[in-house]
Amino acid sequence: MNLAQGIISGDRHSLARAITVVENNAPEGFVLLDELHHRVGRAFRVGITGPPGVGKSSLVDEIAVRLRGQNATVGIVAVDPSSAFTGGALLGDRIRMQKIGLDEGVFIRSMASRGALGGLACTAFEVCDLFDAFGKDYVIVETVGVGQSEVDVARTVDLTLVVLSPESGDSIQAMKSGLMEVADILVVNKADRPGADRLEVELRGALEMGRRHGCDVPQVLKTTATDGQGIETLVVEVHAALKKMEADGSLLKRRRENLEAKLREALRARLEEFFWEDERFTNEFKARIVEVLDGRKSPYRLVDEMAATAFGRK
Amino acid sequence: MNLAQGIISGDRHSLARAITVVENNAPEGFVLLDELHHRVGRAFRVGITGPPGVGKSSLVDEIAVRLRGQNATVGIVAVDPSSAFTGGALLGDRIRMQKIGLDEGVFIRSMASRGALGGLACTAFEVCDLFDAFGKDYVIVETVGVGQSEVDVARTVDLTLVVLSPESGDSIQAMKSGLMEVADILVVNKADRPGADRLEVELRGALEMGRRHGCDVPQVLKTTATDGQGIETLVVEVHAALKKMEADGSLLKRRRENLEAKLREALRARLEEFFWEDERFTNEFKARIVEVLDGRKSPYRLVDEMAATAFGRK
Numbered sequence: 001m002n003l004a005q006g007i008i009s010g011d012r013h014s015l016a017r018a019i020t021v022v023e024n025n026a027p028e029g030f031v032l033l034d035e036l037h038h039r040v041g042r043a044f045r046v047g048i049t050g051p052p053g054v055g056k057s058s059l060v061d062e063i064a065v066r067l068r069g070q071n072a073t074v075g076i077v078a079v080d081p082s083s084a085f086t087g088g089a090l091l092g093d094r095i096r097m098q099k100i101g102l103d104e105g106v107f108i109r110s111m112a113s114r115g116a117l118g119g120l121a122c123t124a125f126e127v128c129d130l131f132d133a134f135g136k137d138y139v140i141v142e143t144v145g146v147g148q149s150e151v152d153v154a155r156t157v158d159l160t161l162v163v164l165s166p167e168s169g170d171s172i173q174a175m176k177s178g179l180m181e182v183a184d185i186l187v188v189n190k191a192d193r194p195g196a197d198r199l200e201v202e203l204r205g206a207l208e209m210g211r212r213h214g215c216d217v218p219q220v221l222k223t224t225a226t227d228g229q230g231i232e233t234l235v236v237e238v239h240a241a242l243k244k245m246e247a248d249g250s251l252l253k254r255r256r257e258n259l260e261a262k263l264r265e266a267l268r269a270r271l272e273e274f275f276w277e278d279e280r281f282t283n284e285f286k287a288r289i290v291e292v293l294d295g296r297k298s299p300y301r302l303v304d305e306m307a308a309t310a311f312g313r314k
Numbered sequence: 315m316n317l318a319q320g321i322i323s324g325d326r327h328s329l330a331r332a333i334t335v336v337e338n339n340a341p342e343g344f345v346l347l348d349e350l351h352h353r354v355g356r357a358f359r360v361g362i363t364g365p366p367g368v369g370k371s372s373l374v375d376e377i378a379v380r381l382r383g384q385n386a387t388v389g390i391v392a393v394d395p396s397s398a399f400t401g402g403a404l405l406g407d408r409i410r411m412q413k414i415g416l417d418e419g420v421f422i423r424s425m426a427s428r429g430a431l432g433g434l435a436c437t438a439f440e441v442c443d444l445f446d447a448f449g450k451d452y453v454i455v456e457t458v459g460v461g462q463s464e465v466d467v468a469r470t471v472d473l474t475l476v477v478l479s480p481e482s483g484d485s486i487q488a489m490k491s492g493l494m495e496v497a498d499i500l501v502v503n504k505a506d507r508p509g510a511d512r513l514e515v516e517l518r519g520a521l522e523m524g525r526r527h528g529c530d531v532p533q534v535l536k537t538t539a540t541d542g543q544g545i546e547t548l549v550v551e552v553h554a555a556l557k558k559m560e561a562d563g564s565l566l567k568r569r570r571e572n573l574e575a576k577l578r579e580a581l582r583a584r585l586e587e588f589f590w591e592d593e594r595f596t597n598e599f600k601a602r603i604v605e606v607l608d609g610r611k612s613p614y615r616l617v618d619e620m621a622a623t624a625f626g627r628k
Contacts, residue, residue: 298351
């Protein structure tokens with residue numbers, strides 16, 4: 001049984017191996033994703049992002065438990081660009097698996113990379129495709145908002161929840177950082193802590209301004225992941241939002257935009273691969289780097305000429 | 315007078331405008347860098363990185379003051395991938411300019427970007443080229459270590475200082491994160507604070523292990539940027555290290571490696587530009603995205619076919 005067959009037949013070991021292949025950017029990954037493409041498009045993809053420490057993981061786990069209660073299956077991709085620093089990804093995985101991972105209907109996978117964030121989002125997209133082809137009803141992509149990553153990851157999902165907490169500092173910061181712009185639903189987690197009401201009021205105030213300028217503004221919902229408060233409502237609202245998007249065509253529109261971004265990213269990588277695969281180009285590159293080192297040619301002109309050669313322009 | 319002439323003649327306004335052109339990735343930037351290439355290669359490029367809050371900016375300012383005392387001119391590029399969040403870059407610039415910026419021999423420029431870190435390092439390299447062509451004796455690239463960025467930036471400089479402080483948490487963390495691997499000199503800043511001696515001992519202990527395994531290990535120096543303690547020695551050691559690298563050929567070797575990394579990055583960008591500049595390809599891309607949307611073709615295969623067309627392979 002090959003990996004594609006394994007995934008289609010619902011074999012968890014095949015799924016785990018397939019994710020590793022895709023993460024390692026191995027050529028078989030390309031073949032596999034190509035084989036599975038006709039099975040992709042059924043799962044709802046939900047992104048969950050926010051600053052560190054707002055309780056995203058607990059929230060994701062609670063959402064997964066609720067979805068399982070409705071017999072929906074769930075795949076979780078946890079993207080943490082900083083965890084290569086702390087080794088947190090693996091440890092976190094192990095702890096979380098104890099809680100929900102023994103349930104056959106949930107599959108958690110952490111991804112940490114010291115590489116470019118763009119590459120990480122690209123891989124997250126592909127892992128979502130694998131979960132989708134495997135037959136998961138929901139794929140949750142959890143990521144830490146550290147600037148560009150939340151925007152990149154929002155481009156891989158159907159709907160994005162932005163999570164804040166009273167302790168995550170000011171809502172102003174979140175607004176400045178572009179986190180608000182990617183939010184379809186705003187979640188005030190740790191709603192039992194002091195300051196939660198004030199944060200909610202601030203967020204609603206800011207959104208009101210947007211509404212007056214004719215913008216579509218996200219809902220604000222309060223949760224306390226640790227005791228399950230508000231999670232039921234959140235899951236209902238997420239489902240309702242996705243159904244509405246499905247009905248009014250905006251889901252298709254967003255998926256089309258996401259796909260286009262993904263294609264552009266993949267094309268960039270592929271063009272580069274094609275260049276370095278070709279001995280003629282790599283030999284020319286090695287030979288001509290001397291021209292730059294001895295000052296005969298600027299790096300900018302050399303690169304221009306090499307790219308022109310590759311495209312058959314000269 | 316065009317920008318290149320302006321820079322060669324030492325006009326600060328031309329330099330400032332040129333940096334903006336290069337930062338904006340404008341086509342004139344390419345022409346400009348090409349024109350200036352023959353003037354590049356004289357400046358020593360020093361990278362200064364470390365976790366947030368260790369006092370890198372104060373240290374850079376103190377180093378700049380000492381270098382000015384020796385009549386050397388200094389360009390400072392402050393790269394802060396996170397400052398787009400806080401708007402800190404501009405504010406910081408203004409405060410710092412009050413201290414050393416009025417000196418004609420020092421030029422500070424902050425760069426913040428929400429884009430890919432790789433792109434930021436690429437631009438930093440180009441801004442260094444501008445400072446170099448302008449005639450600066452030293453170019454200091456200051457960056458916040460947040461994972462990949464310090465490695466990227468180390469690839470743009472001749473020598474890297476990694477700065478830690480007693481409060482920056484454990485040295486173990488720094489070692490895990492790959493920060494130590496890029497260090498040519500380790501600086502324990504805030505040496506007047508409790509824990510500085512312990513940090514120094516820990517670092518030396520860790521380095522001793524490396525030395526026993528036959529690795530070249532960095533020096534450890536202590537500074538207190540706020541009262542200038544240890545800065546003089548640091549500047550002397552930086553100069554000595556650069557002179558030694560110049561004499562034993564390792565400076566040339568490192569510049570060659572840095573240049574190769576830069577060429578690879580620039581080539582990637584150029585190949586992509588060539589693709590999207592060509593109407594035949596963009597039209598084909600727009601037309602064929604439908605094949606993916608309606609499930610006839612996987613995104614992976616489409617991208618493969620488009621890249622093959624661009625390279626004239628089919």
